[in-house]
Amino acid sequence: MFGLDYSWLADPAYQQWLLTGVINTLKLATLSSSVAILIGMLGAFGLTLRIFWLDALIELFVEVFRNTPPLLQMLFAYFTLSSLGLRVTDPSTGLSVPLLSAFACAAISLSLFGGALAIEAFRSGIETMPRSIIDAARSLGYGRWARFWRIEAPIATRICLPALTNILTNLFKTTSQASVITVPELMYYAGQIYNDTFRTLEVMILVLLIYVVLVSILTFAMARLEAFMAFPGYGRGH
Amino acid sequence: MNRIDALIELDNVRKSFGDVPVLKGISMFVQKGEAVCIIGPSGSGKSTILRCINGLIPVDKGFVRVGAHRVHEMKSERQMRALRHQVAMVFQQYNLFPHRTALENIMMAPIQVLGHDRAEVEERARKLLKKVRLSEKADSYPGQLSGGQQQRVAIARALAMQPDVILFDEVTAALDPETVKDVLFAIRELVEEGLTCILVTHEMKFARDVSQRVCFTDHGLIVESAPPAELFDNPRDPRTREFLGQVL
Ligand SMILES: Nc1ncnc2c1ncn2[C@@H]1O[C@H](COP(=O)(O)OP(=O)(O)O)[C@@H](O)[C@H]1O
Ligand SMILES: [Mg+2]
Numbered sequence: 001m002f003g004l005d006y007s008w009l010a011d012p013a014y015q016q017w018l019l020t021g022v023i024n025t026l027k028l029a030t031l032s033s034s035v036a037i038l039i040g041m042l043g044a045f046g047l048t049l050r051i052f053w054l055d056a057l058i059e060l061f062v063e064v065f066r067n068t069p070p071l072l073q074m075l076f077a078y079f080t081l082s083s084l085g086l087r088v089t090d091p092s093t094g095l096s097v098p099l100l101s102a103f104a105c106a107a108i109s110l111s112l113f114g115g116a117l118a119i120e121a122f123r124s125g126i127e128t129m130p131r132s133i134i135d136a137a138r139s140l141g142y143g144r145w146a147r148f149w150r151i152e153a154p155i156a157t158r159i160c161l162p163a164l165t166n167i168l169t170n171l172f173k174t175t176s177q178a179s180v181i182t183v184p185e186l187m188y189y190a191g192q193i194y195n196d197t198f199r200t201l202e203v204m205i206l207v208l209l210i211y212v213v214l215v216s217i218l219t220f221a222m223a224r225l226e227a228f229m230a231f232p233g234y235g236r237g238h
Numbered sequence: 239m240n241r242i243d244a245l246i247e248l249d250n251v252r253k254s255f256g257d258v259p260v261l262k263g264i265s266m267f268v269q270k271g272e273a274v275c276i277i278g279p280s281g282s283g284k285s286t287i288l289r290c291i292n293g294l295i296p297v298d299k300g301f302v303r304v305g306a307h308r309v310h311e312m313k314s315e316r317q318m319r320a321l322r323h324q325v326a327m328v329f330q331q332y333n334l335f336p337h338r339t340a341l342e343n344i345m346m347a348p349i350q351v352l353g354h355d356r357a358e359v360e361e362r363a364r365k366l367l368k369k370v371r372l373s374e375k376a377d378s379y380p381g382q383l384s385g386g387q388q389q390r391v392a393i394a395r396a397l398a399m400q401p402d403v404i405l406f407d408e409v410t411a412a413l414d415p416e417t418v419k420d421v422l423f424a425i426r427e428l429v430e431e432g433l434t435c436i437l438v439t440h441e442m443k444f445a446r447d448v449s450q451r452v453c454f455t456d457h458g459l460i461v462e463s464a465p466p467a468e469l470f471d472n473p474r475d476p477r478t479r480e481f482l483g484q485v486l
Contacts, residue, residue, distance in 0.1 A: 130331075130332035132329045132330070132331065132332040132333060133332055133333075133334075133335065133336075135294060135327075135329060136327075136329060136332075136333045136334075136335075136392075137335075138294055138315070138322075139292055139294060139322060139325075139326065139327040140322060140326075140346075140347035140351060140395075140399065141318070141319050141322035141323060141347060141351040141352070141399075142347070142350070142351060143315045143316065143319070144315060146350060146351070150346070150350060151335055154337050155335070155336060155337050158337065231336055231337050231379050231381065232336075232379040232380075232381030232382045233336050233379065233380060233381020233382075
C-alpha cells in the first residue's frame with residue numbers, strides 16, 4: 001500500500017523490540033510523571049511557607065529546569081552522574097557497571113524537568129484561590145501542613161489540572177529524547193529497527209501512531225480525572 | 239467596666255502594615271454573652287481588629303486576651319490551636335471550601351483539627367444546618383448555593399467548633415439584599431441565645447437592634463463606644479456624627 005513495506009513487522013525480533021520499547025517508554029513516563037507531581041506539590045508547599053532562602057532556592061530550580069532544553073538536561077545528568085564514578089559490581093555478571101543506569105539518569109532528569117513545570121502550575125493554582133479561604137482555614141485551626149494537604153492542594157489541583165495535563169503530555173513526548181543516552185525506549189528501538197531494515201519511513205509512521213495512541217490515552221484519562229474531580233463553581237464543574 | 243471579668247480584652251493595640259499605621263492604640267473589653275458592633279468608615283481598621291483578636295495577624299504592640307489565652311504572646315500556629323477552638327470567625331465572602339459539600343464544610347475542622355468523633359460531629363453538623371434552615375442543602379457544594387446560603391453554612395461551620403466567641407466581618411456586605419435578611423436572622427438568634435459576638439457591620443438598624451454596645455472606629459482608633467441608643471441618637475464625637483450623617 002502506497003509503496004510502504006511492512007513485511008519486517010512479521011519478524012518476532014522486531015515485534016519484541018517494539019514491545020520492549022513501549023514498555024520502557026511507559027515505565028519512564030510513569031515514573032518521571034509521578035515524581036514530577038510530587039516535586040510540584042512539595043515545591044508549591046515550600047513556597048507557601050514564605051521562607052526567604054527556600055523561596056529563592058525553589059525559584060532558582062524552576063528557572064534552571066524550565067528555561068533549558070530537556071535534552072541538554074538529560075545529557076548533563078547522564079555525563080555528570082555517570083562520571084561521578086559511582087559504580088557497583090553486577091552480582092550476576094561480575095562486571096563493574098555504573099550505579100546509575102542510563103534509564104535512571106533519564107528518569108531523574110525528566111522528573112526534575114517535569115517537577116519544575118509542575119511547581120509553576122500548582123503555584124498558580126494556589127495563587128488564584130481567594131485569600132479568605134486560607135484565612136477561613138487558619139481561623140478553623142488548620143496548621144500549615146494540614147491546610148496545604150486538606151484545602152490548598154485539593155483546590156489548586158482542580159484549578160491547575162488542565163495545565164498539568166499539558167505538562168504530562170509534554171513529559172511523555174520528551175521521554176523519546178532518552179534514546180540519545182541509549183535508554184532502550186520506543187524511539188531507541190525505532191532507530192535500531194530502521195538501521196537494520198532501512199525502512200525509515202515505515203518505522204517512523206508506525207512509531208508516530210504508537211505515540212498518538214499512547215498520548216491520547218493519557219489525555220483521555222486526564223479528562224476523565226478532571227470530570228471526576230470537578231466541583232461546582234470551579235472549572236468544568238459549572 | 240471590669241476588665242478582669244471581660245472575656246475579651248484589648249489594651250492599646252497597635253499595628254502597622256509597612257509604614258502605614260492601621261491600629262493606633264485600640265482598647266476594648268467584651269463581656270461574656272455580650273454582642274458588640276463595630277462600625278466605621280472603610281479602611282478604618284475594623285477587620286484588622288478582628289484579625290488581631292483571633293491571632294490571624296500578630297500585633298506590633300499592646301495586649302490581647304481572650305479567656306485565658308494571651309494572644310499577643312502567641313508565636314506559632316500550634317500555640318493558637320486552643321484559641322482557634324474558642325474563637326470562630328465568619329468572613330465577608332468566599333468562606334467555604336469549594337471542594338466540599340455544605341455538610342462536609344461543617345464537619346471538617348471538628349474532625350480534622352479537634353479530633354472529635356465523626357458520628358457525633360455529623361449529628362452536630364446536621365442540627366446546625368437545621369438551625370440555619372438549610373437542612374435540604376447538606377449535600378450541595380458551595381458553588382450551588384446563593385451568597386446568603388453560603389454565609390449561613392459558614393455560620394453553622396463556625397458554631398460546629400463550639401466557640402465561646404464568634405467574630406463576624408461584614409458578613410452581609412457582599413450579598414444580594416434579599417438574602418441579607420436570612421443571614422441577619424441567624425445571627426440575631428445566636429445573640430439572643432447569649433453567644434458572645436463581635437460584629438463588624440454596615441447594617442445600622444441591625445446594629446441598633448441586636449447589640450448591647452457599638453464602637454465607632456476612625457483612622458485606627460475607637461473614637462466612641464456606647465450603647466446603641468446613645469451612640470446613634472446622641473453621638474458625642476463630631477466624627478461619629480459626620481459618619482452617621484452619611485450612612486443613616
Ligand atoms: N495585609 C495587609 N497588608 C497591607 N495593608 C493592609 C493589610 N490589611 C489591611 N491593610 C490596610 O489597613 C487598613 C485598614 O484595613 P481594614 O482593617 O481591612 O479596614 P476596614 O475593615 O475597616 O475596612 C486599610 O488601609 C488597608 O488597606
Ligand atoms: Mg473590612
